[in-house]
Amino acid sequence: MLVSAALAVTAILSTATASAGSPSGASGTEPLDRIVPQPAEVRTTPGVAFDLDPDGALYATAGSGDAKAAADFLAGLLRKPTGYALPVRGLSASAKPAGIVLALGGANSVTKPEGYQLQVTSRAVTISADDRQGLFNGVATLRQLLPVKADRQERMPGPWRIRGGVISDAPRYAYRGALLDVARHHLPDADVKKYIDTIARYKINYLHMHLIDDQGWRLQIKSWPELTTIGGSTGTGGILGGFYTQEQYKSIVDYAYARGVTVIPEIEGPIHMHSALASYAELNCDGKAPEPYTGWLNSEDGRLCLDSPVTYEFLDDVIGEIAALTPGPYIHIGGDEAHDLSQAELDGHFEKVAKLVEKHGKKVFGWQEAAGSFDPATTMTEFWTTGINDEQVIAAGKAGGKVVMAPATNAYVDMKYTESYPEYPVGNAWAGTTTVADSYDWKPEEQLAGLPANSIAGVEAALFTETVFGINQAENLAFPRMLSIAEIGWAKASTHDWDTFKPRLAAQGPRLRESRVNYYPSPDVPWPLGS
Structure with missing residues (x-):
């Protein structure tokens, strides 16, 4: 016992x-x-x-x-x-x-x-x-x-x-995730598999693949081939475009499963969809396709045409093909940063998309902005910051909904460690800087006052790649902070102690080194000689 x-x-x-x-x-x-x-x-x-x-x-x-x-x-x-x-x-x-x-x-x-x-x-x-x-x-x-x-x-x-x-x-939480953004900058499938190898070592059991954003569409959809021909041709800054064929994506899914990791694909919407709109004119309200977007921030022209039946015919096809390739239970349908849409517009969009996900045999997962539009009994949402729709997230939790905690200030591993490292332009800082100690110094049950502790499904470490240019930089940002998130998701709350975690974390340095993982040797941690 x-x-x-x-x-x-x-x-x-x-x-x-x-x-x-x-x-x-x-x-x-x-x-x-x-x-x-x-x-x-x-x-x-x-x-x-x-x-x-x-x-x-x-x-x-x-x-x-x-x-x-x-x-x-x-x-x-x-x-x-x-x-x-x-x-x-x-x-x-x-x-x-x-x-x-x-x-x-x-x-x-x-x-x-x-x-x-x-x-x-x-x-x-x-x-x-x-x-x-x-x-x-x-x-x-x-x-x-x-x-x-x-x-x-x-x-x-x-x-x-x-x-x-x-x-x-046994784990504290059932959900222990790692988000990898391959939309802003494409990562070859071999690099995604290397990332899976490392997260699996520390009992991370979900890989949340951010496949679609304004800057790139990364998964082949056979019924809409221009999504990758046009939408997948470039990335943030106009570089590192590319996409996964369905065979490559299925290979990633199978590789992850063979290591105890389940892939969750994210398709985005109702914004962050410029790559789709650039690929097909009929998806735009005015019938005109914009040029592909390569900017660093969100596109102002990335909003789906919510009044068009073609939009939901398109999403039905996309969700259907992705669901057929993905044996895991969830499809993430995005929903973040849709601040300029009314509650009625959000409700209408998410109701339609949720029905499509359920039609294809999957469970609905979305960012916290969608919490007020979801049926809490059948869906899961992901928290990333306070001050957006706190009351809706709390209400969903009280109604039996499940919430994955990924606070940007502690669990977004694309944030810089310090103001000076990694050097510009690698790493974000909009949520502040996050040392390894900071990545450990948070409690899921204390992130949103009023959210029932029993509504927390688990935790996730998110890596967005607007300022990440390949697997070496991705690893350097993610590790060793990913291990902090793994510990928070697995270990009993009563054992949470930075002073006892540090030496255990330090012991992983030689193992990461031998596995050719480009981790950051943080001065917070007493790494042994040879790390």
């Missing part, structure tokens, strides 16, 4: 000793209390460790595709650095093999959604969970218990030793 909130991380002394043939101790292993995000309960078994040997194997619950997927993923990570074959074998109900075991269902003390138990003895490492996501969360924790050299993409010498103990864990 999970320990009480006041004792989130516990070390329990044990008289257990290593069995014959096992390591004589746990020297050289990674401590169990350096995990990010912080687990709910940690018990260390002194003097015990597990060694992965050249003839080692992984075992997945027989007949479970989910268990095998998690085992295949872990084996794929370990084969290169260890040089071991690491076959994945089926696990019968009564078997207790030596090796690494991924068991779905059965004897598992953590029964919460996405929860897992990770037990390390001298004979086996066993990850037990009741659902697929729990197994992947256990794998993410196990990766941090392996030596740092396990993140190398080349063969390294052993030993491959893991300290003995038990971790019992």
